[in-house]
Amino acid sequence: MQKVNLKRLSSILSVVALALALLLSKNVLAQATPADDTAAISANGGDAALGEKLFKANCAACHKLYKKATGPALYGVGDKYEKEWLYSWVKNSAALIATGDSRANAIFEEYNKSAMNAFPGLSNTDIDNLIAYTYTEKKVSVAPAPLPGAAAAGSGSGVSNNIILGILTFVFLLLVTILFLVTKTLNKFAVANGIALPVREHRKPIWKSFIENQFLLLVTAVIFLLGSAYFIYGGLMSVGLDQGYAPVQPIHYSHRIHAGSNEIDCNYCHSSARKSKHSGIPSLNVCMNCHKSIGEVAEGVQAEGLAEFGVDYNKEIQKLYKAVGWDEDNQNYTGETEPVKWVRIHNLPDFAYFNHSQHVTVAGVDCQKCHGPVEEMEIMYQYSPLTMGWCINCHRETNVKVQGNDYYNKIHEELSKKYGVEQLTAAQMGGLECGKCHY
Amino acid sequence: MKNILHISIALVAMIVLVSCGGDTKPSYQYMPNMYEPVGYKTYGEYEVFPGKQEAMLPVLGTVPRGYAPYEYPDTTKGSDAAKKDLKNPLEVTQKNLDAGKELYTIFCAVCHGDKGDGNGILMQREKILGIPSYAAAGRLINDGGVYHVQMYGLNSMGSYASQTNELERWQITQHVMNLKATLEGTPLSVPVIVEVEEIPVSETNNEETY
Numbered sequence: 001m002q003k004v005n006l007k008r009l010s011s012i013l014s015v016v017a018l019a020l021a022l023l024l025s026k027n028v029l030a031q032a033t034p035a036d037d038t039a040a041i042s043a044n045g046g047d048a049a050l051g052e053k054l055f056k057a058n059c060a061a062c063h064k065l066y067k068k069a070t071g072p073a074l075y076g077v078g079d080k081y082e083k084e085w086l087y088s089w090v091k092n093s094a095a096l097i098a099t100g101d102s103r104a105n106a107i108f109e110e111y112n113k114s115a116m117n118a119f120p121g122l123s124n125t126d127i128d129n130l131i132a133y134t135y136t137e138k139k140v141s142v143a144p145a146p147l148p149g150a151a152a153a154g155s156g157s158g159v160s161n162n163i164i165l166g167i168l169t170f171v172f173l174l175l176v177t178i179l180f181l182v183t184k185t186l187n188k189f190a191v192a193n194g195i196a197l198p199v200r201e202h203r204k205p206i207w208k209s210f211i212e213n214q215f216l217l218l219v220t221a222v223i224f225l226l227g228s229a230y231f232i233y234g235g236l237m238s239v240g241l242d243q244g245y246a247p248v249q250p251i252h253y254s255h256r257i258h259a260g261s262n263e264i265d266c267n268y269c270h271s272s273a274r275k276s277k278h279s280g281i282p283s284l285n286v287c288m289n290c291h292k293s294i295g296e297v298a299e300g301v302q303a304e305g306l307a308e309f310g311v312d313y314n315k316e317i318q319k320l321y322k323a324v325g326w327d328e329d330n331q332n333y334t335g336e337t338e339p340v341k342w343v344r345i346h347n348l349p350d351f352a353y354f355n356h357s358q359h360v361t362v363a364g365v366d367c368q369k370c371h372g373p374v375e376e377m378e379i380m381y382q383y384s385p386l387t388m389g390w391c392i393n394c395h396r397e398t399n400v401k402v403q404g405n406d407y408y409n410k411i412h413e414e415l416s417k418k419y420g421v422e423q424l425t426a427a428q429m430g431g432l433e434c435g436k437c438h439y
Numbered sequence: 440m441k442n443i444l445h446i447s448i449a450l451v452a453m454i455v456l457v458s459c460g461g462d463t464k465p466s467y468q469y470m471p472n473m474y475e476p477v478g479y480k481t482y483g484e485y486e487v488f489p490g491k492q493e494a495m496l497p498v499l500g501t502v503p504r505g506y507a508p509y510e511y512p513d514t515t516k517g518s519d520a521a522k523k524d525l526k527n528p529l530e531v532t533q534k535n536l537d538a539g540k541e542l543y544t545i546f547c548a549v550c551h552g553d554k555g556d557g558n559g560i561l562m563q564r565e566k567i568l569g570i571p572s573y574a575a576a577g578r579l580i581n582d583g584g585v586y587h588v589q590m591y592g593l594n595s596m597g598s599y600a601s602q603t604n605e606l607e608r609w610q611i612t613q614h615v616m617n618l619k620a621t622l623e624g625t626p627l628s629v630p631v632i633v634e635v636e637e638i639p640v641s642e643t644n645n646e647e648t649y
Binding site (some may be wrong): 055056057058059060061062063069070092113114115117118119120121238239240241242244245246247248261262263264265267268271278281283285286288289290292293294298339341342344347349350351381 | 462463464465466467468469473474475476477480481482484490492494514515544545546549557560561564565566567568569570571575576577578592594595596597598599601602603
């Protein structure tokens with residue numbers, strides 16, 4: 001039931017978010033119109049909408065509004081420092097520190113002497129706009145009392161389906177009971193009124209006649225044998241074959257979001273696939289390259305995760321932080337780490353040798369050729385059978401990339417001549433030799 | 440009636456059998472001795488290792504083959520020193536530039552954008568914000584600085600030392616400097632000598648050794 005409630009909540013939330021977005025966009029429009037100039041300019045004389053753009057382009061890498069990041073949280077920074085001080089700080093913080101300004105030095109020390117970049121390109125007006133933006137109130141995502149329309153319009157199908165199913169089952173059971181009772185009562189009436197109930201004549205049981213019918217027996221036996229042979233064959237053929245294997249991982253990592261929506265190259269995380277036998281599982285520092293900044297997923301993504309996959313992505317990011325020992329509030333590593341025990345999906349038997357770099361760097365084979373549409377997989381699974389037949393088949397069909405490999409030019413030419421072909425396949429280069437993979 | 444019972448039992452048994460090959464568990468192996476290695480498998484779980492993990496950090500004080508120490512510390516001072524003294528040892532060749540571009544596309548372009556204008560896909564989708572252009576005013580971006588940042592990271596950017604080796608970082612640096620030059624409209628570095636076989640920096644930094 002909890003899940004159901006959450007679903008409902010998310011639909012309500014999305015409605016609220018939509019309403020908020022509409023409201024906000026209206027505000028922005030209003031600010032853009034010149035007639036409303038006075039309204040647009042906030043107390044300190046800056047334009048928050050322009051400030052937001054500047055903030056996202058220049059400041060957001062290190063500053064967040066309500067949360068400490070590389071630099072301090074900037075919400076209401078105009079109350080803490082006067083404008084002149086902020087102007088000189090933003091334009092060239094190093095110079096301000098050098099003048100021995102006590103507050104500048106205090107903040108410099110507090111943030112481990114990490115120097116803020118100078119922004120000589122920002123004018124005083126720009127900085128005013130930025131300050132105006134820092135007064136933007138945090139959007140509180142409250143769920144108000146459910147509107148009657150929202151509940152009906154929202155995707156509350158989970159609730160109603162369950163209820164309808166429950167009611168149907170109840171009605172069905174009720175009918176069965178009633179029928180049973182009615183028959184019983186009728187029988188009683190019949191007995192009481194002295195009406196003879198029709199007695200069922202004793203017939204030969206159906207299984208006996210079935211056994212006596214030789215033909216039927218034969219057909220059944222054949223069907224049964226064929227059926228069991230089919231299942232036994234299927235069962236035996238799947239021994240050692242893990243196609244479709246999708247174990248539950250300690251952290252729910254979505255390739256769909258990372259490689260699909262965000263178009264991160266496979267080699268970014270699996271950087272050793274280019275130059276090693278293994279396509280390594282990225283160590284957590286690689287995750288932190290981005291997740292240092294991304295502590296929460298976007299609202300839409302979160303709602304999608306809850307509704308479609310039943311996964312709370314934000315919780316999964318917290319698992320990462322816990323494992324890598326990242327203190328989000330203080331923005332530093334605590335040093336208390338714990339291993340993430342990922343479950344290995346692709347396992348080749350020990351007697352077969354496979355090298356990633358040979359295929360990725362030398363042959364230039366796409367990752368998807370063997371691993372399938374990873375960019376669409378919410379949960380990673382083994383796409384290919386990884387059988388020898390599958391390897392061999394690809395070696396027979398794939399032409400070798402010989403361009404730009406001058407060192408082997410001569411041998412490639414000789415081989416082409418020998419086989420009388422234009423394009424050499426991997427098989428013709430010895431890709432079928434037992435010793436290539438088994439030694 | 441009995442028949443129906445038998446059939447239903449058979450059906451249930453079949454369903455159970457089929458569902459046993461579920462997706463969250465690996466399939467059975469025929470003669471696992473041939474499958475399981477005698478040696479320790481990469482990422483394997485074995486009693487002998489601390490925390491049962493085969494994946495471990497290199498022993499303290501050891502260096503991989505071809506390793507060269509990086510002398511500039513991860514401080515503002517170190518960064519300034521790198522910007523001042525560190526120069527790209529690679530010659531500008533088409534090979535290096537191509538490799539740099541390829542690596543840049545893999546590792547950097549998601550945030551910094553293909554053109555280096557700070558408009559990568561993560562920026563466009565507002566996942567990570569505030570990525571500056573290489574041509575942004577008030578920033579000193581040069582060979583040493585770019586390499587130093589790849590080595591240690593800077594602010595929100597992480598270190599890329601675990602994903603790239605020394606040669607690759609310098610190739611990326613070469614490409615980044617060309618992107619910056621394109622953005623600023625200054626002359627690009629172009630290959631002086633087209634054919635270069637020998638590369639002064641060793642390629643093996645974080646490769647596996649056998």
